[in-house]
Amino acid sequence: MNPCPCDLARAYAQCCGRWHTGQPVPDALALMRSRYSAYVLGLQDYLLATWHPDTRPAELTPDPPGLRWLGLAIKAHRRVDADHAEVEFVARSKLAGRAHRLHECSRFVRLPGGWVYVDGDIR
Secondary structure, eight states, X not given: OOBOTTSSSSBGGGTHHHHHTTOOOOSHHHHHHHHHHHHHHTOHHHHXXXXXXXXXXXXXXXXXXXXXXXXXXXXXXXXXXXTEEEEEEEEXXXXXXXXXXXXXXXXXXXXXXXXXXXXXXXX
């Protein structure tokens, strides 16, 4: 079993792998987990495709060499309405022997093509 980077204790193919290969993501929480896994795996095309067109950067800078993603912790998930949601998370990484935490409250919206990341507030 190839474990999924999002830490759900499931095989990648049955977890985020299915979203990465084109199956529609059912909700903002699954999209958040799949985006974390995409960062871990360097899937920049997926990250850009799941970013709202109004806030999406033109391109992404690859992770610096040696960066290791260590885990994802979901702190809260709130469905605002049928087409809007927020996910608070902490993503841990390590680079050059130093540990880092990204704590963000992310906003998501469902467009006709599916859920996308809009933006977030760093905590």
